[in-house]
Amino acid sequence: MARWKQIMLVQLAATVMLVTACSSNSNEGNNGGSSTDETGKFDPPITVTAIRDQPSSMAFKEGEDFENNNYTKAYLEELGVKVKYNWIVPEDQFEAKLNIAISSGDLPDVFRVNASQLKQLVDAGMLADLTDVYEKYGSELTKKSIEMGQLAKASATFDGKLMALPPDEDYDGRLSFLWVRTDWLNKLNLQPPKTFQELENVMRAFKTQDPDGNGKADTYGIALTKDLYGNGVGVSSGVFSAFHAYPGIWIEGADGKLVNGSIQPEVKAALAKLQEWYKEGLIDREFGVKDSNKVGEDFTAGKVGVNFGALWNSLWPLQDSVTNNAQADWGVWPLVSADGQPAKNSVNIEFDRFTVANKKMKNPEALIQLFNLDNEKLFSGNADATKFHSEVVGDKTYEHFFERVVMDAGSNPVGGNFGHYKKVTAALDANDPAGLNPEQKGYYDKIVSFNGGDRAGWGTLRVFGHDSSYKVIEEMYKDKTQSLEISKFYGAPTKTMVEKKATLEKMQLETFTKIILGASLDTFDKFVEDWKSLGGDQMTTEVNDWYATNK
């Protein structure tokens, strides 16, 4: 049922687009007569309509809401812009609701779209061209934050015209790390694994030498979820990377043409290794039905001590294991390689959040000005963090930055989470939190409280502290060519991708799972054939056409 609804939503979104593109639809909230004076303020004030998703952790101060908060006040006072939200939904419903709004032509002035919606709307001519207003009105910080991500900007540019504010170009969240139970390593007198062979030894020791000391053989070697490479917990990408295989991304072949990483021979070698591990019992017998929540339970119950996962794994799910067990501690290391070549992290850059202006919007420059103001209030010299970033009142944290209208545009011009890591570790060294913004201060406090014995702060320590995932990232970013394999394709989904990609991905996951469970390795060759004939070849051609013009 849910699936049927999804299909219907997508189809309708595509077809009704034609109808709405032709129908005339008066857009309330536009004020044609208003213009900006020399200070950039609209007089009389204009109303800009928008839509929003509400993050689950977001809370408002007493008396405030989306249309009445520090940002909306600043918008009105400094820009003469009144923001009105047509609708607000919880985060995960945004896409469905937006598809319906697009299909029924019920669009606000500024809104966020994903890559395929962006392409549809651009093709239907429903978006305002932002090239000129960006050049003319964009502040220094705005331009810095957009220009920092050249690939992202390229993905928002169509025929040389900037049609959207691109999202940040941030690989951090997509990287995989090696997380290992250090208390188990110490107990069994093992060193943190530097090579793939050492990692295998550690896994075997964790399985056979009873690291939790309960006298039962109830541990296994490495965590793996049924999604294999999705969702950031218990992923297999560490194994693929060890064999220099990069399933799911587009890499450059020997002839300079793009090829899909999923069908390369290196993948077969990695699958053979995973199959061997499964046979040996290093992988959970039931991994094929476990999602990240279930694997998280295994961490907490102390059943497994090796995990390939994202930088935030210490905050969840590993934090539960540390809170639950007074000895537990995990360390984080970069991926290891099976041979002399360094293991590269596979980075799938999919730009999927674009902020756009409706073509019918009378003052598209207002979008740029709103974004200017956000940047000024958050990152400039006269930023006011408690008012515009976050504020702690009693035991509650109010994250004001969620109240911005333009939530997902541009990179953080002062460095994002990586910048936080630098600041927090420097403050820890100096033992002085002065100069930290409230967010950084929050991380700092948690780490200090962990050092004081509060184990709830452990997760933050392993992300922003000294021996943390960002420490590993710092090392990795020193030489990106040696540590990252970044997908060479970052455009909007091609025609065949829209039609076939989901099917091919499903086939891939099924085949890989079957092989790990013990199917013959020749199944992989059959998969490659099928992949090519079922649309993969066509996708490759389209991707190379794109590559030829966007190299």
Place this chain on the structure above:
Amino acid sequence: MRAQLDSRKVFQTANYTFLIGISLLCILPFIHVLAISLSSKTAAAAGSVLFWPVGFTFKSYDYVLSKPAFVDALLITLKRVGLGTLINMFLTILIAYPLAKEVRDFKYRTAYAWYFVLTILFSGGLIPTYMIVNKTYLMDTIWALIIPGAVPVFNVILLLNFFRGLPRELEEASFVDGAGHWTVLWRILVPLSAPALATIVLFTIVGHWNSWFDGLIFMNRPENYPLQSYLQTVIIQQDLLRVASQSLDSLAEVSERTSKAAQIFMGALPILLVYPFLQKYFIKGIVLGSVKE
């Protein structure tokens, strides 16, 4: 004779085992959710809770009941079930009555019947429905959840067939005694149709209670969501790959397993309570309503 008895015993044993197995399949998930909701957070996070709470506590219920979002959503759903059932039942009865007549009493009966049945076969589709609700300014009001589904045609057909099964003599006698259509409907047919009405009321209540998609589509603010739309947003799995660039703090919410379980259980509880009561009435109603000709 003996062999027959044996085979009957075998059949019954197999039958009971099978049916008990099916019942367990239905009940065990509920018990599991209940056990998690009554367990301590750490036990739930370690996955050590099966059918019996570990580290018994009412904390998650305390937490959920003090959460305005849950209570508000519950109130909206109660309002929706009350209003919706009333309107649904009224319209169902009003429409079923004329359609239950013979063609000689009501000339265009067939045409009208098809007019209604057509809406079962072909629906307007999601987008047109959305556009109509939008253009009629029903968005974001409780009426957007009630009016589009105000006439449940399937229930009309159920009731219509039940009306037709009642002895025509009753109606004819009432007309002879001077009753009009209105009196016949409300004083003769409706009281006699208790079993059918009970069934339909149950369908309607469950339908209103369980529907979530319309709430998601027609409501413009999360504060106006009915309970099931709200629950859907609580239990859906977060896209974790997005988290890193946003606020890392939200990760702490992922392992709120006990409070999620408490909300799911409390969302199912009222309807679980309604079922046995109406079912009891429903069985009694069938006996009372049987026609003795």
